[in-house]
Amino acid sequence: MQTEHYNAYSFLLERTARRVKQYAQYQFNCGEFGITVDQWSILKKLRQHTDLSQKELAEHCGKDQPTLTRIVDLLVRKNLVERRANPADRRSFVVHLTLQGKQKIDTLAGNISEIRMQAWKNLDQTDFEHLKRILNTIYDNLEIK
Amino acid sequence: MQTEHYNAYSFLLERTARRVKQYAQYQFNCGEFGITVDQWSILKKLRQHTDLSQKELAEHCGKDQPTLTRIVDLLVRKNLVERRANPADRRSFVVHLTLQGKQKIDTLAGNISEIRMQAWKNLDQTDFEHLKRILNTIYDNLEIK
DNA sequence: CCACTATATTTGTCACACTAATTATTGTTA
DNA sequence: TAACAATAATTAGTGTGACAAATATAGTGG
Numbered sequence A, B: 001m002q003t004e005h006y007n008a009y010s011f012l013l014e015r016t017a018r019r020v021k022q023y024a025q026y027q028f029n030c031g032e033f034g035i036t037v038d039q040w041s042i043l044k045k046l047r048q049h050t051d052l053s054q055k056e057l058a059e060h061c062g063k064d065q066p067t068l069t070r071i072v073d074l075l076v077r078k079n080l081v082e083r084r085a086n087p088a089d090r091r092s093f094v095v096h097l098t099l100q101g102k103q104k105i106d107t108l109a110g111n112i113s114e115i116r117m118q119a120w121k122n123l124d125q126t127d128f129e130h131l132k133r134i135l136n137t138i139y140d141n142l143e144i145k
Numbered sequence C: 001c002c003a004c005t006a007t008a009t010t011t012g013t014c015a016c017a018c019t020a021a022t023t024a025t026t027g028t029t030a
Numbered sequence D: 001t002a003a004c005a006a007t008a009a010t011t012a013g014t015g016t017g018a019c020a021a022a023t024a025t026a027g028t029g030g
Helices: A003-030 A037-048 A054-061 A065-077 A099-120 A125-141 B003-030 B037-048 B054-061 B065-077 B099-120 B125-141
Strands: A081-085 A093-097 B081-085 B093-097
Touching (some): A003 A037, A003 A099, A003 B099, A003 B125, A037 A054, A037 A065, A037 A099, A054 A065, A065 A081, A093 A099, A125 B125, B003 B099, B037 B054, B037 B081, B037 B093, B037 B099, B054 B065, B065 B081
Antiparallel strands (some): B081 B093
């Protein structure tokens, strides 16, 4: 690899990630979904693994704990989730989807899949495999001891 | 492409972009570089194209104008750049590297190249070409009209 | 020249990332 | 059991990103 690349990839990566998020948020706003993209990622994870602790939820979603605390605050304020005492550990809560939260997910899931699909025009399965492999390699290369 | 992918790529992309930035910032902090990763990207662009207006600088760096205003504020406070009147247009400034700014860039450029290189362990030129092509395709697919 | 529109920058607000510090609780070990 | 370290969650502070609105100046068409 020549040196000039080492500066380009971070720019491309950040720029693309930002656009992916911005595009999705724009569509969320147009459709008046009433949540942010990051809030959606939490809801969706809860639909798969119900009643996770905040720490577990943060790990699954790739967020840090302070960020997760605040996202959960916002979701609680919107009555989409609630904090429930964790009987096994009084330091922690489990985050529980409300009925309203489940309904929100079921209502939006189809729309959001379509929004996400838009990125893959002109790309195929092989491209996805490449992207996944390269991104995961970079991710592993940069672990902080 | 099957549907499950359409939700995975955004997670991978954001996660990787975040780690790239976090890793670089961590190394910046360890080395007491005294700037953030985003501030560095502005300085480096100014080293290539001197005295850009804030609007031009924002475009080159892929930042929006309010964000750029604030980053320039921080760089001014650190005496690394200064705002100079644009004789051609009194609405705008040109951002000018101070001597101190130039010295900072020259001092850090080598270290930062090395930090950036770390991401490419176990990857080659072809991987870079794939990544560039795929990210740029996604970027173009998601333009907001 | 005047009104109108467009542009460059700034400010404000909300959301999120990262770090460090704090609080409450748990686990461990002397 | 009492001191100690580890952990879950929170809070605070700074930086950045997106969007909207405000201000000042520039350009344009009548």
